[in-house]
């Protein structure tokens with residue numbers, strides 16, 4: 069249950085938290101991509117998912133900052149780097165050479181699903197499920213925090229899976245075409 073469902077729900081919550089308040093421009097760009105690929109009078113289907121490159125980059129950037137399974141062997145960077153905590157999906161679109169990163173290789177620079185012999189066997193299912201859920205949520209609705217809750221606590225709580233310290237409350241409204 070933890071491996072198969074909590075990981076995906078936690079990831080979806082982290083993406084929505086990042087893009088709802090602090091990164092509205094990212095949400096708008098994901099929605100523009102969805103309007104282009106899926107179209108306004110359609111619903112998201114499996115055939116659309118591989119074409120949603122910016123949503124994919126947004127998910128990857130979220131797992132970079134919020135590792136959904138945080139309790140792997142501790143590691144630290146070999147070099148100092150600048151602005152690593154900035155949320156920037158562009159990293160995975162070629163600007164910092166991270167566009168080649170996917171979850172399937174033994175890449176020890178970016179491995180939210182682990183690597184090598186213990187690589188998460190749920191990668192294909194998780195990738196499709198998280199894309200499908202987020203694409204569907206963002207294709208038809210705009211999302212906001214509850215009125216008066218502009219100071220949402222974005223911090224994380226470490227358990228077997230990463231959870232938000234304060235669960236996210238997200239209010240949908242019909243998207244104006």
Ligand code: HEM
Pocket residue numbers: 071072073075076079136137140180181182183185186187188189190191193194198
């Ligand atoms: C966002 C989604 C997910 C993330 C980030 C994730 C991440 C991980 C990580 C980091 C590991 C540990 C790798 C290691 O020990 O080095 C792992 C293991 C595992 N995951 Fe996932 N996972 C996700 C979704 C899923 C799903 C959907 C399933 C099953 C349907 C699944 C099944 C498993 C299993 C069975 C293991 C244990 C593998 C082993 O010990 O050999 N995971 N996952």
